[in-house]
Amino acid sequence: MDVEFEDLTYRIEQKSLYRKCPAKTILKSVSGRFRAGELSAILGPSGAGKSSLLNVISGYVSNEGIEGKLKVNGQSRDEKLFRKMSCYIMQEDLLQPLLTLQEVMLFAAELKLPSDTPKKDKLKLIHEIQSMLGLSECRHTRTESLSGGQKKRLSIAVELINNPPVLFLDEPTSGLDNVSTTSCLKLLRNLAHQGRTIVCTIHQPSATLFSFFDNVYVLAVGQCIYQGATEQLVPFLSSVGLKCPTHYNPADYVIELTEDEENIAILSSATNNGKHTRFKSITQVPGTDQISNGNIPTRNLDMEVMSHNLVLSYMGRKGEGKGCVNMSVSCWYQFLTLYQRMTLQLLRNKIGLKIQFYHHLMCGLAVGIVFMGKSNDGTQFFNHMKFCMGVILFHTYTQCMVQVLLFPTEVKLLKKEYFNQWYGLRPYFLALQLSKAPFLIFFSLIFLVLVYFMSGLPVEWERFTLFCTVGILVCFTAEGMGLFIGSIFNVTNGSAVGPLTIAPFLGLAIYGFDFARVVPWYMRILMRLSFLRCGVVSLIIAVFGLGRGSLSCEGEVYCHFKNPKTLIYYLDLEKASPWTEVGYLVLMLILYRLITYVGLKRRLAV
Numbered sequence: 001m002d003v004e005f006e007d008l009t010y011r012i013e014q015k016s017l018y019r020k021c022p023a024k025t026i027l028k029s030v031s032g033r034f035r036a037g038e039l040s041a042i043l044g045p046s047g048a049g050k051s052s053l054l055n056v057i058s059g060y061v062s063n064e065g066i067e068g069k070l071k072v073n074g075q076s077r078d079e080k081l082f083r084k085m086s087c088y089i090m091q092e093d094l095l096q097p098l099l100t101l102q103e104v105m106l107f108a109a110e111l112k113l114p115s116d117t118p119k120k121d122k123l124k125l126i127h128e129i130q131s132m133l134g135l136s137e138c139r140h141t142r143t144e145s146l147s148g149g150q151k152k153r154l155s156i157a158v159e160l161i162n163n164p165p166v167l168f169l170d171e172p173t174s175g176l177d178n179v180s181t182t183s184c185l186k187l188l189r190n191l192a193h194q195g196r197t198i199v200c201t202i203h204q205p206s207a208t209l210f211s212f213f214d215n216v217y218v219l220a221v222g223q224c225i226y227q228g229a230t231e232q233l234v235p236f237l238s239s240v241g242l243k244c245p246t247h248y249n250p251a252d253y254v255i256e257l258t259e260d261e262e263n264i265a266i267l268s269s270a271t272n273n274g275k276h277t278r279f280k281s282i283t284q285v286p287g288t289d290q291i292s293n294g295n296i297p298t299r300n301l302d303m304e305v306m307s308h309n310l311v312l313s314y315m316g317r318k319g320e321g322k323g324c325v326n327m328s329v330s331c332w333y334q335f336l337t338l339y340q341r342m343t344l345q346l347l348r349n350k351i352g353l354k355i356q357f358y359h360h361l362m363c364g365l366a367v368g369i370v371f372m373g374k375s376n377d378g379t380q381f382f383n384h385m386k387f388c389m390g391v392i393l394f395h396t397y398t399q400c401m402v403q404v405l406l407f408p409t410e411v412k413l414l415k416k417e418y419f420n421q422w423y424g425l426r427p428y429f430l431a432l433q434l435s436k437a438p439f440l441i442f443f444s445l446i447f448l449v450l451v452y453f454m455s456g457l458p459v460e461w462e463r464f465t466l467f468c469t470v471g472i473l474v475c476f477t478a479e480g481m482g483l484f485i486g487s488i489f490n491v492t493n494g495s496a497v498g499p500l501t502i503a504p505f506l507g508l509a510i511y512g513f514d515f516a517r518v519v520p521w522y523m524r525i526l527m528r529l530s531f532l533r534c535g536v537v538s539l540i541i542a543v544f545g546l547g548r549g550s551l552s553c554e555g556e557v558y559c560h561f562k563n564p565k566t567l568i569y570y571l572d573l574e575k576a577s578p579w580t581e582v583g584y585l586v587l588m589l590i591l592y593r594l595i596t597y598v599g600l601k602r603r604l605a606v
């Protein structure tokens with residue numbers, strides 16, 4: 001498949017709080033063509049617009065700032081179809097760190113190949129890709145332990161499973177040493193020569209590495225200053241009077257030329273900003289004649305199985321996975337696979353699990369010791385309030401901050417896999433919620449059971465159930481809030497936004513406890529917005545409501561809160577139903593997840 005673009009302009013709106021900024025033009029009416037069967041490089045100085053061009057032509061960025069025509073084999077392209085036939089491999093190797101290479105590939109095969117493909121075929125395909133990419137020896141190594149080069153090859157390997165005819169790679173050699181860079185480029189060239197269109201951005205390659213590319217597209221300040229065969233670059237430069245010194249790296253030379261604006265003007269006009277295609281390679285890349293006619297390659301690929309999958313994947317299997325992006329696998333199958341992958345990842349995170357276990361255990365013991373036997377003391381009104389507040393606050397901070405710190409990385413992986421059509425957002429989101437749930441309930445119960453019994457609350461089934469239900473629901477709501485913050489902000493900003501967001505909810509939760517019966521109506525409405533308030537109120541009812549008997553008031557002449565009903569009346573909660581508060585918590589739990597889902601959907605659409 002030939003990927004073409006004509007008069008492509010890309011502008012970015014620059015936002016400023018103080019003044020209106022003019023839009024920045026990053027790509028200036030550039031044209032070009034990347035052919036099937038060729039390894040193409042997008043080259044240029046830093047800030048020239050290489051990544052922007054790659055993002056636009058791959059469809060990774062698609063917004064109103066883009067003008068111009070994007071074509072495939074000379075015809076306007078259908079974005080949805082093109083997404084199915086191409087993949088984008090990012091600079092950062094985003095992989096599940098705790099899974100082995102084989103597991104990562106197997107899950108990718110489950111998601112990308114039709115669900116009725118026999119397991120042995122999937123394994124055979126994986127094995128062949130591993131052999132081709134030199135990954136067989138480390139197939140049982142966890143991805144976190146792979147070398148930089150192996151990670152890069154694995155990033156390519158997982159995308160090759162459904163054999164896309166077009167691959168875009170953003171700086172595939174960044175962070176690799178010379179040997180790994182050479183082997184990575186050799187691999188890409190071999191893959192391209194099997195009939196694929198491979199386009200990558202690259203930073204100042206050495207002369208040897210530069211010669212690996214069949215085709216080069218040079219950008220400077222958003223303009224095309226050369227596009228054509230790599231070996232034609234030097235003759236082209238000579239033809240406009242810019243002779244590359246002998247024994248000088250042509251890639252270095254052309255980048256040095258961009259330091260002078262006059263040179264950029266000369267070169268850009270000589271190539272007609274990418275429209276000229278006369279600098280073709282003298283040597284025909286093997287196996288590309290069939291492709292240039294617009295056919296998807298089949299026979300000239302190395303692997304029979306891969307061409308088989310190509311047909312299965314791209315011919316489409318109507319009805320499966322509707323609304324879930326991937327047509328090869330149903331929503332349900334995507335959910336099951338993702339659920340398994342997420343659960344395995346969670347179980348493998350032994351250190352994370354141990355930290356969570358000891359965190360809940362130690363905090364439960366600490367709170368239990370502080371409030372040891374105090375829940376039965378009628379003289380300690382403020383201690384009762386602190387106890388209920390402490391339980392809710394512990395859950396809120398723990399669950400919210402865990403997500404704020406972990407979810408941004410998860411979102412990056414989601415963006416990559418979603419863009420490459422591995423799965424839809426719905427199955428992903430459902431699997432995300434359900435895979436974490438058992439762990440969250442288990443850890444929360446460790447804390448709740450400890451503080452319930454250590455504080456001396458009556459051993460009554462209904463009271464205990466309400467106490468634990470409220471604690472767990474607050475956990476889920478706080479987790480939802482953390483997911484929402486983590487889906488919008490990176491870790492640094494999220495760590496500040498998280499506690500800042502909890503603070504007003506905390507204020508509303510404790511507001512008016514000492515003048516509960518005269519709280520103004522507008523404050524009552526505001527207090528309803530705080531899920532912490534719902535949690536505290538339900539806990540107070542769980543502790544002192546439900547027909548609780550008299551509290552002990554040893555040694556006191558006057559004991560105002562001997563009868564727990566007095567405390568409930570003092571807090572103006574005599575009409576409050578614990579199950580209504582639980583209902584509010586459930587509502588907020590759903591609301592946070594809904595806004596996270598909508599936020600993610602918007603983020604993925606960019």
Ligand SMILES: Nc1ncnc2c1ncn2[C@@H]1O[C@H](COP(=O)(O)OP(=O)(O)OP(=O)(O)O)[C@@H](O)[C@H]1O
Pocket residue numbers: 012014024026044045046047048049050051052053203
């Ligand atoms: N969101 C944005 N807002 C404002 N300017 C942007 C934005 N994204 C990119 N740019 C600008 O667009 C220009 C091209 O950026 P791009 O990342 O495409 O360059 P590049 O050639 O890939 O650079 P490098 O090799 O350093 O990665 C740069 O000047 C960059 O500052």
